[in-house]
Amino acid sequence: MIRKPLDDVTVIDVSSYVSASFGTMILANLGAEVIKVERPEAGDPARSAGPPFIDGESPYFMSVNYGKRSIELDLKSDEGLSILRELVADADAFVENFRPGTAERLGIDYESLAEVNESLLYCSVSAFGEDGPWTDRPGYDLLIQGMSGLMSVTGEPDRPPVKAGVPVSDLVTGSWVAQGVLAGLYERERSGEGDRIELAMYDAILPYLTKHAGAVFAGESPERMGSRDPVIAPYQVFEAADGYLAVGIGSQKLWTEFCAAIDRADLATDDRFETNPDRVDHMDELEAELEATFRERPVEEWVSLLSDEHGLPVGPINDVADALENEHVEARGLLTEVDHPTAGDVPVVEHPLRFDRLESGFDDHAPVLGEDTRELLAERGYDDEEIESLAADRVIGSVDRSADRNSGEES
Template sequence: MSERDRGSQAGDGNGGAEDDDGERAGILDGVTVVDLSTFVTGGFATTMLANQGAEVIKVERPDVGDDSRHSGPPFVDPGDYDGPGTVANDNGESPYFWTVNYGKRSVELDLKTDAGLAALYDIVEEADVFVENFRPGTADRIGVGYEDIRAVREDVVYCSISAFGDSGPWRERPGYDLLVQGTSGIMSVTGEEDGDPVKVGLPQTDLITAMWAAFGVVCSLFRRELTGEGDRVELAMHDAALPWLTKQAAKAFQGEEPGRMGTRDPVIAPYQAYPTADGYLNVGCANQKLWRELCTAIGREDLFEDDRFATNPDRVDHMDELEAELSETFRERTTDEWVDRLADEAGLPVGPVNTVPEALASEQTEARGVVTELDHPATGRMKALEHPLNFAGAESGFEEAPPLLGEDTEAVLREAGYDDERLAALREAGGIPDR
């Protein structure tokens, strides 16, 4: 939480069913997370925890902050803002940074100084979770390894994220989403059949890893409730991506080599995008009943009677012919016309291939309240993406915008017991910025 309008959040460790006023609270209300990670893997993981009520304290390098604060364009002009915290980028605030840092507090600490490291330990004394995504060995070298943090908070849940993990011949290699999309096999099955390997158009392995990390943290918190013991959660981006191969891995285990298929599916047909008069239509008919209903709804009963398409295995074996037949028919109408006719009237699993702006502005997105707005201290009202979990007995969601760099430094340290004299000494020692 931040100085803007959030006070200190005290938790009672009861799982967050109700707050002090008997109102619904977040499931992780009362859980404090110290986050030393940068970019997406740790950032999105702790954002998931913040969405469920955890207080996330983001520890950042003085005057620089998280590298994603500098990712762009676009950037948003902060205007003449002169409140607590600073804009780390001369170009302005990064909307990319915003998307993985909603609802956190930002503290600037120079961990290369003894004073800065000691201040971190003071904050950790009251923390439940510690997250880092340094290359293996780095955390120990700079004094924030598992044993260092455990010495301060014995029952801490400590999460380590790296590209390739603490063991194995690739342990020392650096890694980013692009590299892991390659090492995990994802790129080999993405793209057109006769084309080059293609990177998924979003940081998929970063986000996959982040979700595993958040899941691991919550599992360890649950175990701590049962045993009173903390734990270390260690995971690698490469490992995290492999279980998502599912059907492609199943084929590989049977001696087959999955390849690129465009929008096609290796085991179901029709299950792909088809061109329409003005765009593309996704069609997913995963059983024989749906196939019959599709043929009837588009006026192509002849396809249902065609021996080449009699069963799903037959259709998979004759995908080229099936695609040609269906493409010819779907080109006769616009995407919206087909969606009205097939999805709304016939109840069939078809849908448009939207652009990102169309997806964010669709009537379904609006009805579900996925896109919301938050008050940013420097840029005013900003759009934000809510997370999808909705509980009957607990609150979830973001109430605060992403923090400016160092916005909460003084407030968090005061909560950790620092008075004016100690804060002045910390500044003098270079642990926090002198501003």
């Protein structure tokens, strides 16, 4: 059987919401067993994110938790803490996104858990990190987008700042989580030692400022430019006869070919647009010239002419449904389905890494709250009577969910 890269890796995920959860989902996609620890009866607050809901389940929660197992544990109880330590003893990595100091108060900080697993990789995620004057501030994606400068360069120049349409600082942070754990696993193969990885959402987004940070370092003040790019032109959205086009002309060679393809050879010899710096300096005039041309034809005709016939980087502005449901997505298998115990067949957006020798991908749905509690405890030697006792004492949540699921699968 073809294996996945992280088949023998176990990750304990006590995080909530999106940032760290997205990172552990990347690891699950690569084959890791990710055990999501949730509060009994309440679970991850992201479970209530909606509407919409599918049979009571949040699609948003699902989108960052595919392929995980769920156990409900009261970490404020001695019994719950003991079970967590049992899980950690067999794990490779532990991921949390409490506010600084919370893990220590619960007794699940790195030093405490390293006592039961000295080779543990422990990843802590917070809004602003564990030192500095902002360390005690709470933070969500919106705040990080605003405070990091990202919103100051997103939107139209004469309009208020806007956030990106997706929770970009959450998702970027999650990618750093996965990179950090993978780097730690690689290093542990050499040293045999565990380590602690500390990650702040604010820190995670700053490297992505790239050209805008570079402009500040050069003494400039980046501003909102709509879809324009500050250093390349034309590199923006233009209005066609029936919609909008993304046009990315990123080199002088492409510029010459582009002008010929749209039958505007005059632009290639215009002094205002001769070089890329010239075009950047005269964006307003360039936009007016190109917009007048693009409005002469519908989007589909422009894409066919420029992208399909001339190989130029031009494409339509799709809505989300169009982006997910098209012949290219189908051909590359980017949408799959998993069977959910209450929601039925649920579409899943697959992750982009493809290996020649190995597999990746989601084999299972996002878990129902506590779905795997009974099974995970049984795997560690708890009998039915002990499990029922833990449920009665509210150390764990209901143990009926996994039984109901298995019953449904057998019928």
